[in-house]
Amino acid sequence: MDKEALMHKHKKLIIVGDSDFAQIAFEYFTHDSSYKVDAFVVERDYRTRDMLFGLPVVDLENIADNYNPSKYEVFIAVTYTQLNRVRTRLYHKVKSLGYKIASYVSSKAFIWQNVKYGENIFIFENNVIQPFAELGNNIILWSGNHIGHHSVINDNCFISSHVVLSGHCTVKENCFLGVNSTVANNVTIASDNWISPNSLITKDTEENKIYSSNNSIPSAVPAKKFFKVKEQ
Structure with a gap:
């Protein structure tokens, strides 16, 4: 993003979370977007501090009392806990309160002009997303991934770093793809998959x-059981 655009912080943002990812999101939104972060919010039972980076950390349960939904956008900065279920639950909770959901796309990512993507998207630097690819909602792409042409990533997924999706791939909902994992052409990753690093x-x-x-044979233990996913 150019310096002139950064000078005009015309959008107000609240970040859900205060962990490492929330702190990283604060840096990226602050230095590479038109958003000005005004606060962090955390669910009351998990809030352990009142301030972070000189900004208030408030209870999520009171967010609408302190920050008018018509004036603020929100980004949910939570990683892949419970196969993305925690981030997904908070995403829907914030939407139900009437907030517009923000996304971040790094100025150092290469995204072809006809790529489609939804909300609560965070795309780090050095991602390459080729023509006709599509991303749903609530997706994190950490740094340095290759998303091939005509590939589709469905809602609530976390793509770590240096992942390769070849052409015409599909990643269904609630998946995690580990560092350096590779998916061949025309392959579908089913929902609730954990793809280990270097797969x-x-x-x-x-x-x-x-x-x-070491292979494409799944573990005998179901992914949702291993990660203690609680069905809603």
Whole structure:
């Protein structure tokens, strides 16, 4: 983002969370977006401080009392806990309060002009997203990934770093793809998959499975059981 654009911080932002990712999100929104962060919010049972970076940390339960939904946008800065379920729950909670959901796309990412993406998206630097790719809502792309042409990433996914999705791939809902994992052309990653770091996936996967780094055979333990996912 150019310096002139950064001087005009015309959008007000609240970040949900105060952990490492929330702190990183604060840095990126502050130095590479048109947003000005005004506060952090955390669920009351998990709030352990009152200030962060000189900004208030307030109870999520009181967010609407302190920050008018018509004046603020919100980003949910939570990683992949419970196969993205915690971030997803907070995303829907904030939307139900009437807030517009913000996204961040690094000025140092390469995203082709016809790529489509939704809200609560965070795309770090050095991501390459090729023509006709589509991203749903509530997706995190950490740094340095390659998302091939005509590929689709559905809602509530976390793509770590240096992941390769080849052309015409599909990633279904609630997935995690580990560092240096690779998905071959025309492969579908089923919902609720944990793809371990350095995995090579060459054929369609099965729902609710963990795939290790040495082959495309899933673990005997279901992914949702391993990560203690609580069904809503």
